[in-house]
Amino acid sequence: AQSVTQLDSHVSVSEGTPVLLRCNYSSSYSPSLFWYVQHPNKGLQLLLKYTSAATLVKGINGFEAEFKKSETSFHLTKPSAHMSDAAEYFCAMGNSGYALNFGKGTSLLVTP
Amino acid sequence: GAGVSQSPRYKVAKRGQDVALRCDPISGHVSLFWYQQALGQGPEFLTYFQNEAQLDKSGLPSDRFFAERPEGSVSTLKIQRTQQEDSAVYLCASSSRLAANTGELFFGEGSRLTVL
Numbered sequence: 075a076q077s078v079t080q081l082d083s084h085v086s087v088s089e090g091t092p093v094l095l096r097c098n099y100s101s102s103y104s105p106s107l108f109w110y111v112q113h114p115n116k117g118l119q120l121l122l123k124y125t126s127a128a129t130l131v132k133g134i135n136g137f138e139a140e141f142k143k144s145e146t147s148f149h150l151t152k153p154s155a156h157m158s159d160a161a162e163y164f165c166a167m168g169n170s171g172y173a174l175n176f177g178k179g180t181s182l183l184v185t186p
Numbered sequence: 187g188a189g190v191s192q193s194p195r196y197k198v199a200k201r202g203q204d205v206a207l208r209c210d211p212i213s214g215h216v217s218l219f220w221y222q223q224a225l226g227q228g229p230e231f232l233t234y235f236q237n238e239a240q241l242d243k244s245g246l247p248s249d250r251f252f253a254e255r256p257e258g259s260v261s262t263l264k265i266q267r268t269q270q271e272d273s274a275v276y277l278c279a280s281s282s283r284l285a286a287n288t289g290e291l292f293f294g295e296g297s298r299l300t301v302l
Contacts, residue, residue, distance in 0.1 A: 110293075117190065117277070117293035118229070164228050172242055172284075173219060174291065176228035 076101050076169045080177035088185050093137075093152040095180045097165030100146065106168035107148040109139055110176075113161045121163075124148060135159070160184045188212060190294035192278050198300045199268045207263045207297045211280030218261050219291065220253055221277040229277055235261060236284060268301045275299075 081096040099105055106125045110118040122133025129141040139150045148165060162181050166174040191210040199205050211218050216237050221229035222245075232251070234242040237258035246253070250269075255261040265272055275298045279291040 110291075115295065117295045118279075118291070119293070120290045123290070166228075171244075172217070172234045172236075173231040173245075175231070176221075178226075178228045 076105075076167065076175060078165050078167045078175055078177040080163075080165050080180050082180050083178065084181045084183065086183040086185060087155045089157055090154050093150070093155045093159065093182065095150040095163050095165075095182065097148045097150065097177060098146050099148060099165075099167050101167065101169075104143075107139075107141060108166040108168070108174065109133065109137070109148075109150050110164045110166060111161050112164065112179075118164065121150070155182075155184045157184050157186070190278055190280055190292050192276075192294035192297050194297060195295065196298050196300075198302065200302055201269060202267050204264065204266045205268055205299060207265075207276050207299070209261045209263070209278030209280075209294060211259065211261070211278070212282075212292055213259075215280035215282050215292070216258075217281040217284060218255055219279045219281075220261070220263050221279065222247075223275045223277055223296070225274070232263070232276075265299075268299075270301050273299055273301045 077100045079098045108123045109121040112118045122131045124131050124141045132138045137152050162179045164179050165177040193208045218235040220232040223229045231245040233253045235255040250266045252264045275296040277296045279293045
């Protein structure tokens with residue numbers, strides 16, 4: 075079955091420290107993978123996407139993610155967290171149809 | 187603005203009422219998606235339109251849910267005889283590509299439905 079699992083429902087970091095949000099996927103073919111961010115009462119915004127080109131993908135606002143086929147992972151990282159990064163983050167996978175399958179989300183809290 | 191616009195932003199309905207949620211996609215976007223996001227969950231796919239054609243409605247949870255996009259632009263999601271389990275945020279997204287996995291989805295801010 076095609077699925078996306080976000081391993082942490084909540085992550086808390088201090089401002090200026092690295093961020094790691096974990097995502098594993100299950101797919102019978104080479105998937106397209108995405109990270110979206112959702113700020114409170116706002117729509118989801120695309121951070122970055124992997125579509126079988128370079129395995130290290132750079133996105134907006136200093137985020138990047140690495141596709142690791144051997145580990146079936148697509149973890150999101152940022153070297154230094156900013157207060158404005160506090161939001162809900164969703165990993166998503168393109169399936170064989172038209173739509174994206176989303177994970178349940180990881181809530182990122184950034185403390186001063 | 188030039189983004190995806192949804193209305194109403196908030197809707198409170200009594201159980202059994204019918205509701206209609208509207209989505210104005212980005213002009214020229216051929217693909218339109220509806221998602222349902224329950225509290226604390228990720229978005230769940232409901233249905234997909236390519237222009238005016240509804241190509242996938244496999245995510246609609248029951249025959250009380252109906253969506254249309256008659257002229258290939260504005261879309262309406264209708265829920266008949268609402269139930270408490272229908273309480274959620276309904277997200278609309280559009281894309282210039284024919285499938286979500288090839289391009290960016292642009293999401294609206296959602297319509298939050300509360301059924302009492």
